[in-house]
Amino acid sequence: MDINSLSKQFAIDNHVKFVSGKGGWNYVHLENNGSTAFISLYGGHVLHYTPKGQTDLLWNTEKSYFEQGKPIRGGVPLCFPWFGPHASDSSKPMHGFARLSMWDVKQTRITPLGETELILTLSDNEYTRTLWPYSFQVIYTIRLGNKLELEFNVLNTGKDAFTISEALHTYFQVGNSSQITIEGLEGCTYYDGTNNNAPVVQKDKHIEIHKEENRRYINTSAHCILTDLSLKRKVKVEKKNSHTTVVWNPWIETARAMADMHDDGYKTFVCIEAANAFDNSVSINPGQSHLIGTSIGVIL
Numbered sequence: 001m002d003i004n005s006l007s008k009q010f011a012i013d014n015h016v017k018f019v020s021g022k023g024g025w026n027y028v029h030l031e032n033n034g035s036t037a038f039i040s041l042y043g044g045h046v047l048h049y050t051p052k053g054q055t056d057l058l059w060n061t062e063k064s065y066f067e068q069g070k071p072i073r074g075g076v077p078l079c080f081p082w083f084g085p086h087a088s089d090s091s092k093p094m095h096g097f098a099r100l101s102m103w104d105v106k107q108t109r110i111t112p113l114g115e116t117e118l119i120l121t122l123s124d125n126e127y128t129r130t131l132w133p134y135s136f137q138v139i140y141t142i143r144l145g146n147k148l149e150l151e152f153n154v155l156n157t158g159k160d161a162f163t164i165s166e167a168l169h170t171y172f173q174v175g176n177s178s179q180i181t182i183e184g185l186e187g188c189t190y191y192d193g194t195n196n197n198a199p200v201v202q203k204d205k206h207i208e209i210h211k212e213e214n215r216r217y218i219n220t221s222a223h224c225i226l227t228d229l230s231l232k233r234k235v236k237v238e239k240k241n242s243h244t245t246v247v248w249n250p251w252i253e254t255a256r257a258m259a260d261m262h263d264d265g266y267k268t269f270v271c272i273e274a275a276n277a278f279d280n281s282v283s284i285n286p287g288q289s290h291l292i293g294t295s296i297g298v299i300l
């Protein structure tokens, strides 16, 4: 749909606005009580969430590609229908095709609680079926109120059951990644992505980042608190129907090897991802659906 048709059908004065931008794609600007969010329809990708009086909660980089076929680096990439590399075919895109697809706008509204809501949708098409032979519809709800809520609902519209892994791969902007703590995962087991996925039980009360971390925590639905000493704020990361949490920071060498990140990009973000992957992958029968959600907001 072109920008004029989108605006005509879905714009809401002072709350929802459509603009065209990088990559020649269409974007949605949401506003609610002074907080704003900015979403790319390519990837169904939330790029910015800026609560009133704060700097953006989400990290972005000018080095990101804004090219069809490549994922946007930063914000909240959607990983679906698989998380990480494809299990049996490494030629298929890392983290699936949701972040490489153009999403449609299904609905916009002001909720009864006064939040600004945008609903996007993605269904199977020729491109997705070459990568994954199933029929599906995803309804992705982005709700802006006192916090940002994201709900990713996958419906199996076909005749065969399928299994997915998925993540809301959120890049949090921080003042200095070596001056943060992440609480909420004490006692949980993670697969250490920096050590051949060896299982480790986290003994510490909180995580600090002083080297590359790629922790895939399984069997946890706990929320996390990200404390940022430099930006002097605490961010609460809540989850809904998510049993995997991923904490990722590439640190120096891996960041250097990434063409779409500045060499020192690792200093200003950490990913805390609401996911269902590994042991927590999800099977969905025909006619059934599964919803994963996360919400993020400043609490102090």
Ligand code: TA6
Binding pocket: 071, 084, 094, 095, 169, 193, 214, 246, 248, 271, 273
């Ligand atoms: O969630 C962490 C992770 O799976 C890492 O292994 C790292 O590769 C990251 O995602 C980014 O993946 P991307 O395909 O966006 O470069």
